Amino acid sequence: MAHALSSSRPEAVVERIDGRAMARALSTETAARVEALCARTGHCPALAVILVGDDPASQVYVGRKVAECRKAGIRSVEHRLPADTGQDVLLDLIDRLNLDGAVDGILIQLPLPPQIDAGLVLDRIDPTKDVDGFHPVNVGRLSTGTGGLVPCTPLGVMKLLDSVVADYRGLDVVVIGKSNIVGKPVAMLLLEREATVTVTHIETRGLSDIARKADIIVAAAGVPHLVRGYWVKPGAIVVDVGITRVAEPDGSTRLVGDCATEELGHAGAVTPVPGGVGPMTIACLLSNTVTAAERARHE
Numbered sequence: 001m002a003h004a005l006s007s008s009r010p011e012a013v014v015e016r017i018d019g020r021a022m023a024r025a026l027s028t029e030t031a032a033r034v035e036a037l038c039a040r041t042g043h044c045p046a047l048a049v050i051l052v053g054d055d056p057a058s059q060v061y062v063g064r065k066v067a068e069c070r071k072a073g074i075r076s077v078e079h080r081l082p083a084d085t086g087q088d089v090l091l092d093l094i095d096r097l098n099l100d101g102a103v104d105g106i107l108i109q110l111p112l113p114p115q116i117d118a119g120l121v122l123d124r125i126d127p128t129k130d131v132d133g134f135h136p137v138n139v140g141r142l143s144t145g146t147g148g149l150v151p152c153t154p155l156g157v158m159k160l161l162d163s164v165v166a167d168y169r170g171l172d173v174v175v176i177g178k179s180n181i182v183g184k185p186v187a188m189l190l191l192e193r194e195a196t197v198t199v200t201h202i203e204t205r206g207l208s209d210i211a212r213k214a215d216i217i218v219a220a221a222g223v224p225h226l227v228r229g230y231w232v233k234p235g236a237i238v239v240d241v242g243i244t245r246v247a248e249p250d251g252s253t254r255l256v257g258d259c260a261t262e263e264l265g266h267a268g269a270v271t272p273v274p275g276g277v278g279p280m281t282i283a284c285l286l287s288n289t290v291t292a293a294e295r296a297r298h299e
């Protein structure tokens with residue numbers, strides 16, 4: 001174990017894992033890879049970002065992704081389509097992007113409008129350009145530990161954990177949430193590191209008792225303040241993936257995670273919301289885009 005679970009740490013001092021700082025460091029590394037690839041091959045990485053409709057949260061996320069790409073030297077090509085876009089139009093666009101040698105990564109912002117079958121659309125992306133890691137080929141590669149592109153949020157969670165955990169072998173990890181985007185893939189990555197992983201969800205009986213046995217909790221249920229102080233054993237590491245906008249009595253809003261962070265003074269380390277997993281997700285998207293570009297050139 002690295003320091004977060006070591007007995008020499010004063011119990012009362014909880015370490016806040018700084019996702020913003022780690023994301024900056026990763027993006028600096030990615031920018032250096034971009035520069036090196038451009039110099040070696042004359043090809044500079046490009047990410048196609050597709051947004052269908054005008055969901056305000058998706059617009060904010062896409063805006064952030066595009067801005068971060070620019071900072072790292074990755075060219076982003078935005079495709080903003082109206083909310084009533086037909087499935088065939090979207091599939092045609094994906095087919096074109098799959099064939100476009102200048103495009104290394106394709107990201108389709110979710111959720112998609114109801115007339116579009118998200119599964120069908122995600123399956124259409126060339127797995128080598130699937131920087132979200134959602135294509136069944138990449139899901140299969142992750143579950144068999146055979147490479148592929150790894151979904152950005154789980155990859156970010158692992159990088160945050162790696163900053164405080166040196167060796168996962170035999171550690172008890174409880175994942176709360178079973179989504180395809182976070183819960184299931186993060187469980188696969190932790191199994192690969194030989195942790196003992198329990199995947200739970202909002203219907204799990206005795207969830208707080210199960211969580212309390214964990215050395216590491218990954219909370220990804222999307223339920224604000226689900227994980228209370230008594231769910232967490234002293235010294236445990238808590239990664240808070242949840243991010244929900246809640247209304248305050250004065251009419252303002254704020255972002256809250258799945259954990260009641262103010263009750264976690266006895267934890268070994270926690271990730272804040274905001275400023276924890278969120279920035280790492282975007283930094284991992286950039287990193288995946290450059291990985292796809294490097295692999296396409298057999299680097």
Ligand code: GUN
Nearest residue numbers: 107108109110111132181
């Ligand atoms: N919507 C919410 N999370 C994600 C994500 O990780 N990728 C994409 N493409 N859309 C999302």
